[in-house]
Amino acid sequence: MNAMSKPDTPVLELRGVSKVYSVKQGLMGARKPLRAVNDVNLTLGRSEVLGLVGESGCGKSTLAKILLGLEAPTSGEVLVDGEAIGSHDRLKLARRIQPIFQDPYSSLNPRKSIAEIISLPLRVHGIGDHASQTKAVREILDVVGLPARVMNTYPSQMSGGQRQRVAIARALIMKPEIVICDEPTSALDVSVQSQILNLLGELRREFGLTYLFISHNLAVVEHLATRVAVMYLGRIVEEAETGALFDASRHPYSRALLDSVLTPEPGLGVPDTHLGAAYPNPINPPPGCAFHPRCASATAFCAARAPRPVASGDGLVECHLYDPETEMFQR
Amino acid sequence: MSDLSDPLLQEITGPTPGQLLRKRVFGHQGLIFGLAVVAILAVVAILAPVIAPHDPYAQSLVARMKPPVFLGGTWENPLGTDHLGRDYLSRLIYGARVSLMIGGIAALISGVIGTAMGVAAGYFGGKVDAVVTFLINVRLAMPVVLVALAVVAILGGSLTVVIAVLGLLLWDRFAVVMRASTLQVRGREYVAAAQAIGASTPRILLSEIMPNIVNNLIVVVTLEMAHAILLEAALSFLGLGVQPPTPSWGLMVSEGKNMMLFEPWLVLIPGAVLFVLVLAINLMGDGLRDVTAPENRS
Ligand SMILES: Nc1ncnc2c1ncn2[C@@H]1O[C@H](COP(=O)(O)OP(=O)(O)O)[C@@H](O)[C@H]1O
Ligand code: SF4
Ligand SMILES: [Mg+2]
Secondary structure: OHHHHOOOOOOEEEEEEEEEEEEEOOOOOOEEEEEEEEEEEEEEOOOOEEEEEOOOOOOHHHHHHHHOOOOOOOEEEEEEOOEEHHHOOHHHHHHHEEEEOOOOOOOOOOOOOHHHHHHHHHHHOOOOOHHHHHHHHHHHHHHOOOOHHHHHOOHHHOOHHHHHHHHHHHHHOOOOOEEEEEOOOOOOOHHHHHHHHHHHHHHHHHHOOEEEEEEOOHHHHOOOOOEEEEEEOOEEEEEEEHHHHHHOOOOHHHHHHHHHHOOOOOOOOOOOOOOOOOOOOOOOOOOOOOOHHHOOOOOHHHHHOOOOOEEEOOEEEOOHHHOOOOHHHOO | OOHHHOOOOOOOOOOOHHHHHHHHHHOOHHHHHHHHHHHHHHHHHHOHHHHOOOOOOOOOHHHOOOOOHHHOOOOOOOOOEOOOOOEHHHHHHHHHHHHHHHHHHHHHHHHHHHHHHHHHHHHHOHHHHHHHHHHHHHHHOOOHHHHHHHHHHHHOOOHHHHHHHHHHHOOHHHHHHHHHHHHHHHOOHHHHHHHHHOOOHHHHHHHHHHHHHHHHHHHHHHHHHHHHHHHHHHHHHOOOOOOOOOOOHHHHHHHHHHHOOOOOHHHHHHHHHHHHHHHHHHHHHHHHHHHOOHHHHO
């Protein structure tokens, strides 16, 4: 496999990826650009788990859709094993990257049996005959911890956690290298969330999977992620090793997210960031540092000029407080 | 961990969607009534040559306007005879063929046109949607009855012309409903999952989207069947639809209207069966909507 011969190539790399939607405001309103993803650079090594964290609406799912080839980036490029996504055809890309979505009530076609749902990738790619597909479904069901008898049942007969296991089985049946998990536990009962997280962790070890693990809640990624990227209004504002981020986060937004995790009942719903001011409208992002209206450390300088990403440790921070060049203008 | 708290050990017990549907169908009286009436009339239409007691075209000058049995007639002509002495029951039975054929074929033609337009608009959006929406608006701006009358007046009335005109006119509701349903289903994550698997667009449309909107399609099919049947009757009544001597219920009402004051049953009998058929089709459509409503599918 070419991937093996190039161990240093990141499995997944994003270079300056942006996505601008054109949205209509009101009935007669003119179309305005909405920067859902704004110049994102990320790399994922083999068997890494990158946690992507940020409040709802910051562009996480848009980024996931770009990685899956479901949306084309407005600019920038995505490389899989060093090759731009555009040069993979859809089927080839599908064998490498598979998604697990947030809502298991919406991600399984209610008209199809569980066996049909899980075997769809095999049928689309023409892998094996009916008998071998059935066998593969049986095996993958065992891997995700479901009994073989669910094959002839329908999604409506299953619980949320069981459905999410089916979605995981569908994503893994073609043995992809990369799995994009877009909030895979947010729609589940708290009691089931940890089971699914544990399952995803075991599967990663067993199959050497690389995950991009998206969540609006830092607590969810703590145990699974090797690295964490924090996203705000379409930009990565901090990226660091998981331990480093949890021990000593640098960006004020990361710290606010961490504080919200430390409130009494972590994991329940959208964390309260205690940031007061509401999340800004992405059509009219604040000037300067987009976080400044909510930032406790903000200065007049922050409102005037946007910070640059600064390498720090083996990650990056995007905040004037950590930029050796602009720090001196601060107070 | 106790057995009950582990969801994996819990039995998967709920009924399958098929079992649920069957249960709801048999619990719905309107649907059962509608289905039964339509099924009976369909059998009657198909078996018309076997069932009809007389030739629907055979005239008899000596047996004109004989009353039905319940008005003192004989069992020779259970529903009496018309102004040309043709057996009314036989004409009614053959008329069912015309009504169901027009309703069925017109709904099929307009269903294919409207579904293709609506699904394409809903799935692809953008320019395709803009064009389809424009065509729907153009079509809605045309009064169906007037356009049908004009076309039939120019081309001359015949069964084929009536079916073609109605088929090409009645697709608007199909397009509107299928567009809205597709738009709704397109946003579901299972469609994104199929795209991420690399499934082709035709496969996604036929295998992921269609099964989830086909219930809405069936409802519109019933509505448009009833619509086409009524329009055929109206056109035939005005002399611009099916031409005599073909037996059509609309034409029978039309031919009977001159004698309506003296022999009201000439109008009431075909009027009543037309009413019952349209009512049954509408009840069937309503029932289908009830039993397949999305809230029943959790
Ligand atoms: N298809 C689209 N058209 C227009 N705007 C969109 C579209 N998809 C997402 N957006 C906007 O992009 C922003 C990011 O959305 P999303 O990626 O779903 O955020 P997240 O997953 O982090 O909650 C939001 O403001 C959302 O309204
Ligand atoms: S640049 Fe200024 S406003 Fe932005 S996060 Fe840093 S301190 Fe806060
Ligand atoms: Mg999202």
